[in-house]
Amino acid sequence: MSQAGANLQLxxxxxxxxxxxxxxxxxxxxxxxxxxxxGFTGVSERTVKKVPLCRGKIVANLFFENSTRTRxxxxxxxxxxSADVLNLNISASATSKGETLLDTLRNLEAMHVxxxxxxxxxxxxxxxxxxxxxxxxxxxxxxxxxxxxxxxxMLDMFTIRRHKGEFAGLRVAIVGDILHSRVARSQILAxxxxxxxxxRVIAPRTLLPADTRSLGVHxxxxxxxxxxxxxxxxxxxxxxxxxQGALLPSEHEYFRLFGLTEERLALADPQVIVxxxxxxxxxxxxxxxxxxxxxxVILQQVSYGIAVRMAVISMVIGSQxxxxxx
Amino acid sequence: xxxxxxxxxxxxxxxxxxxxxVTDIHIKKGRVLALGEPPRGFEAQxxxxxxxxxxxxxxxxxxxxxxxxxxxxxxxxxxxxAAASGGITSLVCPPDTDPIxxxxxxxxQIRHKGKKAGFCRLFPQGAQTQGLEGHKLSEMAAxxxxxxxxxxxxxxxxxxxxxxxxxxxxxATFDLLTCVRPEDPSLANQxxxxxxxxxxxxxxxxxxxxxxxxxxxxxxxxxxxTGARIHFHTxxxxxxxxxxxxxxxxxxxxSADVAIHQLFLSELDISGFDSNAHVRPxxxxxxxxxGLRQALADNVIGAICSDHQPHEADAKxxxxxxxxxxxxxxxTLLPLTLRLVQEGVLDLSSAIARLTSGPxxxxxxxxxxxxxxxxxxxxxxxxxxxxxxxxxxxxxxGHNTPFHGWELPGRVHYTLLAGRVxxxxxxxxxxxxxx
Numbered sequence: 140m141s142q143a144g145a146n147l148q149l150x151x152x153x154x155x156x157x158x159x160x161x162x163x164x165x166x167x168x169x170x171x172x173x174x175x176x177x178g179f180t181g182v183s184e185r186t187v188k189k190v191p192l193c194r195g196k197i198v199a200n201l202f203f204e205n206s207t208r209t210r211x212x213x214x215x216x217x218x219x220x221s222a223d224v225l226n227l228n229i230s231a232s233a234t235s236k237g238e239t240l241l242d243t244l245r246n247l248e249a250m251h252v253x254x255x256x257x258x259x260x261x262x263x264x265x266x267x268x269x270x271x272x273x274x275x276x277x278x279x280x281x282x283x284x285x286x287x288x289x290x291x292x293m294l295d296m297f298t299i300r301r302h303k304g305e306f307a308g309l310r311v312a313i314v315g316d317i318l319h320s321r322v323a324r325s326q327i328l329a330x331x332x333x334x335x336x337x338x339r340v341i342a343p344r345t346l347l348p349a350d351t352r353s354l355g356v357h358x359x360x361x362x363x364x365x366x367x368x369x370x371x372x373x374x375x376x377x378x379x380x381x382x383q384g385a386l387l388p389s390e391h392e393y394f395r396l397f398g399l400t401e402e403r404l405a406l407a408d409p410q411v412i413v414x415x416x417x418x419x420x421x422x423x424x425x426x427x428x429x430x431x432x433x434x435x436v437i438l439q440q441v442s443y444g445i446a447v448r449m450a451v452i453s454m455v456i457g458s459q460x461x462x463x464x465x
Numbered sequence: 466x467x468x469x470x471x472x473x474x475x476x477x478x479x480x481x482x483x484x485x486x487v488t489d490i491h492i493k494k495g496r497v498l499a500l501g502e503p504p505r506g507f508e509a510q511x512x513x514x515x516x517x518x519x520x521x522x523x524x525x526x527x528x529x530x531x532x533x534x535x536x537x538x539x540x541x542x543x544x545x546x547a548a549a550s551g552g553i554t555s556l557v558c559p560p561d562t563d564p565i566x567x568x569x570x571x572x573x574q575i576r577h578k579g580k581k582a583g584f585c586r587l588f589p590q591g592a593q594t595q596g597l598e599g600h601k602l603s604e605m606a607a608x609x610x611x612x613x614x615x616x617x618x619x620x621x622x623x624x625x626x627x628x629x630x631x632x633x634x635x636x637a638t639f640d641l642l643t644c645v646r647p648e649d650p651s652l653a654n655q656x657x658x659x660x661x662x663x664x665x666x667x668x669x670x671x672x673x674x675x676x677x678x679x680x681x682x683x684x685x686x687x688x689x690x691t692g693a694r695i696h697f698h699t700x701x702x703x704x705x706x707x708x709x710x711x712x713x714x715x716x717x718x719x720s721a722d723v724a725i726h727q728l729f730l731s732e733l734d735i736s737g738f739d740s741n742a743h744v745r746p747x748x749x750x751x752x753x754x755x756g757l758r759q760a761l762a763d764n765v766i767g768a769i770c771s772d773h774q775p776h777e778a779d780a781k782x783x784x785x786x787x788x789x790x791x792x793x794x795x796x797t798l799l800p801l802t803l804r805l806v807q808e809g810v811l812d813l814s815s816a817i818a819r820l821t822s823g824p825x826x827x828x829x830x831x832x833x834x835x836x837x838x839x840x841x842x843x844x845x846x847x848x849x850x851x852x853x854x855x856x857x858x859x860x861x862x863g864h865n866t867p868f869h870g871w872e873l874p875g876r877v878h879y880t881l882l883a884g885r886v887x888x889x890x891x892x893x894x895x896x897x898x899x900x
Binding site: 271 | 660661662664665666667668669670671673737738779782783784785786787
């Protein structure tokens with residue numbers, strides 16, 4: 140566990156000051172996030188889809204990598220909390236003119252925002268910004284390099300809890316490009332912290348980190364063996380670049396070996412749920428029938444994403460308020 | 466006209482001559498005149514070294530002074546002053562300055578600036594290929610005549626193994642040493658940390674051991690083919706050290722150094738994305754660190770260097786993968802080496818040898834020793850003093866160090882270059898205004 144990471148995210152009383160990574164957060168904190176999200180699930184179904192918790196606060200989306208899906212859900216979550224949202228499309232402007240990340244941050248802080256939601260291609264960016272942000276400003280990691288995507292992991296955990304009730308005794312398989320996946324790293328940490336029975340990863344060796352088992356998982360190279368008896372299957376997205384980098388020969392062979400088909404799905408527990416962080420490559424990660432089938436909870440993941448993000452945004456802003464006595 | 470100096474009552478440790486005893490050293494015209502009894506009628510300015518250790522001035526095989534070309538990071542004047550405060554009297558400078566040291570003019574300019582600053586001897590490494598581009602051989606004979614002690618291609622790869630072979634053979638024509646930091650660029654694959662459990666957890670692209678050992682193996686094989694003399698800089702893996710030991714066993718003329726920080730830090734020190742621990746080659750596993758310590762004790766690795774790389778603050782103020790690698794290491798070279806002694810890795814005399822006679826032998830220079838007639842490059846230090854390292858107190862222009870806050874042994878009291886005092890602790894302390 141990274142002591143530095145834990146100290147950065149939590150205040151002296153264990154409250155969440157920033158949400159950077161699952162690492163270093165105790166089980167009680169993850170459970171609190173899930174419980175808080177539970178309270179927000181009703182909001183989207185109301186006529187007035189808002190609660191006033193973060194009224195008057197400004198949330199700035201700092202996205203250095205393009206993303207419509209994540210940015211939109213963060214924006215929706217912030218607006219449902221009655222916060223104001225600034226969308227800063229940094230990739231197009233300042234850094235292309237050579238401005239350092241630190242200068243960009245300082246300029247934005249001069250506008251007195253209350254929270255930064257950050258997505259960046261370099262691992263450690265959210266940590267860096269949290270280390271340099273003014274006191275009272277919360278940092279939310281929307282994905283940094285290969286390192287972490289904690290809100291995605293939490294909405295995945297929320298989905299699992301909704302369908303399975305509790306984590307103890309569950310066997311979960313994560314399939315695909317673990318090596319490059321910040322989602323997988325955060326999911327593995329969350330699953331282990333929440334006390335599932337077993338986490339499996341299923342992938343060819345080229346898509347696995349050097350010392351995979353040290354992440355706390357069992358490694359499978361055979362899809363049939365890997366999904367046998369599992370309660371949850373999480374499929375990761377395969378990016379086209381992997382063929383270029385001599386990591387895989389073709390999507391065709393990948394699907395033949397690791398694609399989730401109806402036959403393979405039948406080897407899992409009869410009550411298995413199928414998840415995917417999206418967007419799906421139909422015919423590469425899974426069959427169309429599986430994506431649209433009765434075991435798939437993929438669309439629900441998306442809607443839970445708003446409630447989970449409302450939870451962490453409100454928790455962080457609340458803790459930062461206490462910190463500066465605003 | 467140089468003053469005569471007598472260093473009195475110090476414990477002289479001169480590993481090259483097997484000396485370890487309390488004695489006096491008498492200096493005349495920049496050279497050691499005598500040890501023990503002074504010649505009759507010899508009058509000199511005394512330096513009281515009672516309770517202190519006296520050793521040859523340290524020789525640092527790899528230090529980047531950033532001049533010419535990157536003066537916003539550091540200059541020859543600032544860094545040689547820092548070196549002198551650390552007891553270092555000779556510095557070997559890699560060729561990757563701007564302009565590159567691929568012409569006698571640049572080599573001469575650097576040596577001249579070093580002389581003008583007056584703190585240290587500078588020994589430039591000439592470029593192995595023109596522009597360090599890896600295609601055409603540089604004018605190695607001319608570079609050698611201009612004062613280059615070796616050739617190196619910095620961190621840049623050569624175009625092919627054929628170019629490497631020819632470069633080794635050409636250098637061997639003049640018995641010129643080739644220095645290399647072994648790293649295969651394709652296996653390094655834009656990584657920034659040791660490929661292992663910490664990088665996996667932090668999602669940092671990794672540089673495997675194999676990047677070092679594959680490059681090392683290529684050089685070992687070509688060294689055997691050509692008989693060329695090669696020195697390997699900053700080894701980082703236990704595997705590489707073992708490969709080198711086997712090659713030395715069959716008497717290949719190969720040497721190596723290790724950066725002092727590799728003997729203390731490991732991959733765990735980049736936890737929390739600490740950019741001060743971002744170095745190249747990366748900090749590897751605990752067992753690599755132990756393997757390097759063993760190789761150092763066995764003298765497979767014959768020298769410790771600082772791998773000094775001063776940076777301006779901006780270079781380290783960014784997300785980890787976007788920061789520049791390197792530690793400002795001149796001032797922690799001796800203290801950390803003394804800590805190795807405290808930890809039982811080396812005895813005191815061997816430790817001093819790795820900083821003096823070892824590097825001198827690798828370079829083939831008549832330095833790092835203090836018998837009568839030798840040039841009086843001397844370091845006088847208190848091994849018992851403890852210094853609490855504050856990065857902002859470093860004399861180097863670069864304050865990028867992961868050793869901030871460490872309690873380190875050793876305080877240099879005097880440094881002499883060719884018999885002239887170039888650093889005095891007392892003066893430095895008097896010059897600093899009280900906090």
